[in-house]
Amino acid sequence: MGALASASDAVKGAEYDTITVPAGQKRTIRLGSGETLENTLIDITADGASVQIYPSGNDWAVRNVGIKGNHPGGHYIMTPGVPDKDGSAVVENVYLGDGQTEGSAKGGIWVNGNLPHRGTITFRNVHVGQMVDNGLYGMDSGYSGIGGVVHVEDSFFYSNNISNIRVGSVDGRTCRVDNCVVRVDDGATPPCGVGCSAPGAVNPRGVWAWFDAVQVTNSDIGGPIARDTKEGGYIEDENTRWGSEANTDRVPDGTPMTAEEAASGTSSGDSSGGTTTDPDDSDESDSPESGTVLELIAESGTSNVEYEFTVDGSVQKRTSASDNAAEDNDSITDNGDGTVTVSGVSGNGYGDSFLVDGVVTSMNLNEDAWTIRYDDQEVQVQDIALPKVLVVDGSNKPRVATEYTFTVSGSAEKSAALGSVNARDTVSDGEISGRIIGGKDGYRFSGDITGFSIDGPAQVSVEEDA
Template structure:
């Protein structure tokens, strides 16, 4: 059986890569509790907890062809946090939970598909939020390196300060870069400051937001790095480039949860079977979205 490559831990303790791969191939959990098995054979209920000590940040790097999965990252200690950096193509992050409040200072997840290929994120829990008036946020796609297609399924992002899913930047195509696509499916966003879902491809390819719910009403104030510290602006879907197709979704907010930013290349939102603002049913949760950390790592 061919073994799938592992994600690399860049924390304060080192992993012996050879023994880590060997343990994964035998179905044994590695030293940091990340079960990485051959594609299609990982048991999502067989996860381990990675505990981050107080005041520390643990970083995991994921490259082309690698998978980071079945990990509950415990950030409940004071000042503890973590981050996943993913680049290249054909990588996967699935059945992963960040448990505990994020103290800020960096994004928890910085993905990019740095070729014309694809990558996938599924069953990701970021529902415990971030310290009010801190900096950075949940997910920020690395616009300088993102050329391909990132497909996101079943994520839960709630109460972050500097965007929930920051899926596009406003200026990188000016440097001759093509820009990439971010598609978001069957996901749930709750009261993320600045925006909940911010997507759009500078090269004119369509980004898709499908069967997603955006709930508002409990936004934590913006802090370090915000243009207006202390504000609480929770845009539902923010199109920086266009077109962005929003289908079968409920996008709440007051005022209506959509904003198109004309500074960033004539964005366009195409709405199909989607309810906006006060008409949205934000009480529903798309099937498959993990509402707890344990549900994410259990693949439920």
């Protein structure tokens, strides 16, 4: 599959295609069985721009892909998975080395334990650097008793927090790490942030083995916590140097050192060559799931009650939620405009569960027949569905500042899809304030606007049921 076959903002380069993500927006790329994303540079250098890649199925490939620019956090850059135990896939010659915003949520790669991942993924010639919540997080499906395998070959990891390489399979299959280098420099690891049980902590483990054997061969794993284990995991090593003995100046042959090198399939890496705290769990993420959990639970005594909701963003079925697991008869439809619509049916105390990465814009159901839980809190539709849009647009005066404040009777949330995201913009208890200089800020909200003030030339627009 050509990565840019339908991308209107893609520009053909000499050796690869380029996708440029505008400021404040997130590009979502999905792959299915047999599909390939290759020879692509994804530019997220604009303020608040991000990308999320979802390869899911058997025999897919992500190859020669470079992510250029700082990851703003809030989600993992890549969430791959292979659902069939005998299935396999490959991530090859990929660059995620430009780092992540300190204190933000999530990290580099999380192997999709919600799918769940059962097969084998091989990561080869991958470069992951300075991520907040794990560089390569490859073992989560073990929590549900379902084993998935991750192999890492000829790859370079630099100062990723919590762990650089985190692998292990619960069903007795062995994960391998071969010819890899982990380098940890003083002061280079971004502190743990949102979602961590100890925000601000720095704990860049080298190889973290979970559940069973992890073979580490021909590698150089640096840092004060070069090796660590948990939940029965252990390391079998051969021809591997650890900690201060490791040669972390080398880069495995073929590993890209820039996004451009990855996209073009080249490498300046030189295999010849030419380093933090307590190893407890205090900085682990409480949940590796990508998105906010939304549960819809039908009241006892009901039968075949229906629901439907729309999200500006993406939604995944949560299949490991016991009685509230989403099932095959629950549908997720891509509307082709950046939104997805989810519909389903349940009854008699059972329900469905989803992972929502975005903003719920509408929800249609009989509230008397349902209990709604969002982010582990019982809510009503009016608490989470934000059907209205307010945009403050200063592009008509690109060098003049505009400050604004408005209040709403319902809830509000900043929308990266509608404008920029920065520290000057705040949302608290229905009051929103911000500042733009020639840019655009956008919000979704419910209820009515109860107050508004603006100082500057920006234009304001409001849409109902947008």
